[in-house]
Amino acid sequence: MITYTGLNDGELAILLQQGDRAAFTEIYSRYKYLLYLHAYKRLRNADEAEDIIHDLFAVLWNNRDSFVLKTHLSGYLYTAVRNRIFKFMAHKDIESSYISSFFETAKNTVNITDHLVRENQMAILIEKEIAALPLKMREIFEMSRKQHLSHKEIADQLQLSEQTVSKQVSNALRILKAKLWFLTFLAFFIKP
The missing domain is CATH 1.10.10 (Arc Repressor Mutant, subunit A)
Structure with a gap:
């Protein structure tokens, strides 16, 4: 029987590629907390950091067949977390920009609508006075x-x-x- 805690990262990566759940569990146990701290330090949000880590490990397991480790497993995982953080922050910036744009458009629409209502009211008053x-x-x-x-x-x-x-x-x-x-x-x- 294999003792997974005694295996190095390269050996775990090979077993992961073969679909070994226990190897995946060991990788998860070995790196989840360190990766979480890394993500939290950048995001300052526990839920967002946790989501990024869970997403990373879900993708790692789902793509285990095509997983090829070219460097150290730790380097691969940290790089993957960093890229997910950048992608998340870029998405958040776009989302924030979209929301700001939406509220600005809504505000302008209200101003235009308000102006049109006032204009129509004035036209009615003028017609009334002409009559x-x-x-x-x-x-x-x-x-x-x-x-x-x-x-x-x-x-x-x-x-x-x-x-x-x-x-x-x-x-x-x-x-x-x-x-x-x-x-x-x-x-x-x-x-x-």
């Missing part, structure tokens, strides 16, 4: 601002003088500005 203008003034104002007709074109269509049209548009703007300036201030400059 409250005296009938003839509203008709002239809408022809000027919505249909983009010149004062002369409006005057010709409504059989009025250009001066009357100009005066009605000016009066409509004055009324709307007086009613909407405070609402504009509230809608665009005060955050909810």
Whole structure:
């Protein structure tokens, strides 16, 4: 019967490649704590260090058929742990960057949404105030601002003088500005 604790790393590696569970158990027992300390020193997180060590040994066992030791077993295992730590940290950085980007995008989306809501509310208020203008003034104002007709074109269509049209548009703007300036201030400059 083989005493695995007395075998050197090279002998254990050969037995591992042949599928010997006891050799794997000996390698695990020999190196798990040292590798864990190495990983913990770098990560400063017990769970993450433990996960890396368990992953390393799971891969070692699952790939035992193709496992070829070209250096010392300890060097191989430390290098494998180091590479897993680098990969883990890179993944963590990418994850952190993605989360930051997500929150920045969400924040900007909220700002855009908030702006659009305020803009729509303002448009509704303006339309409400335009509808409250005296009938003839509203008709002239809408022809000027919505249909983009010149004062002369409006005057010709409504059989009025250009001066009357100009005066009605000016009066409509004055009324709307007086009613909407405070609402504009509230809608665009005060955050909810």
